[in-house]
Amino acid sequence: MEDEKRPAGTSADVLGRTELGGTSHEVPRGCGAERTATWMYLSSRTDSCRTRSASRREPQDGGAVDHHEPVALPRASLEDGHHSRPRRNLSLARAERRSRDPKRAWNAEFVQIYPNRGCVPYTTWVRLIDGATEALDILAYAGKFLFDSRPDLADVLIEKAKAGTRIRLLFGDPDFSEVRRRSEEEGLPASALSTRIDIVLNYVRKAINAPGIEVRLHDTPLYNSIFRSDTTMLVNLHTYGSGTPFNPVLHLQHVPGGRIFDHYQQSFHKVWDAAKPFGSEVSS
Secondary structure, three states: OHHHHOOOOOEEOOOOEEEEOOEEEEOOOOOOHHHHHHHHHHHHHHHHHHHHHHHOOOOOOOOOOOOOOOOOOOOOOOOOOOOOOOHHHHHHHHHHHHHHOHHHHHHHHEEEEEOOHHHOOHHHHHHHHHOOOOEEEEEOOOOHHHHHHOOOHHHHHHHHHHOOOEEEEEEEOOOOHHHHHHHHHOOOOOOHHHHHHHHHHHHOHHHOOOOOEEEEEEOOOOOEEEEEEOOEEEEEEOEOOEOHHHOOEEEEEOOOOOOHHHHHHHHHHHHHHHOEEOOHHHHO
């Protein structure tokens, strides 16, 4: 039975003596003996491979190669924390593999899935807005919860725009029939959603015509609310008969080779292009 369990290339006698590379080693009997022999065998094979690989290297001085003269190679010491490659190189390699493998990229795009909007931490919404340096896009019917939780949001948007962030806000047209229909689908009075939109437009009154901030009204039946900040995006899904706060939220990040982030961003652009500018009647 022991002959069947021992690794190939080794021989063991009845005394538990294992011969590796012509050298005899004592191997204790009992539990773990076979594992010990296996480890010793693999260790000797590794040393042999290292020696042969080093002996084939071309000499730096251009002399002849002596294939019979072994060259000792230092082992990386895990105890001392030495590694053959820096962690940064490993991270870059993983990112490069993701960009080449679509499935890896798709999985990497998902940061978190929340069962409903109330489960998204408040700090996540704050970082989403405060962290924007290039672009901040918001597509919703009203998005009133953003202003309820942060009364100074209009001032924050103005300061972000002054710093160079492009801000685009898309709200539902309060006079659009789809807005009234959505309220009824959620079991609310027909005018409930229109009222919320009017409140939000009043909240952003001072920011509507500020340089770098654009506001438009859309008349599309939304399937998602989109909140995008540079390479970060939160997508609040819409479910028939359920209010937006009760629906799941996807936390996405832009990854080279990914498709999901760009898919939702293209949806934002389509709604933006079809929406009408808003501002003059509010600022007057």
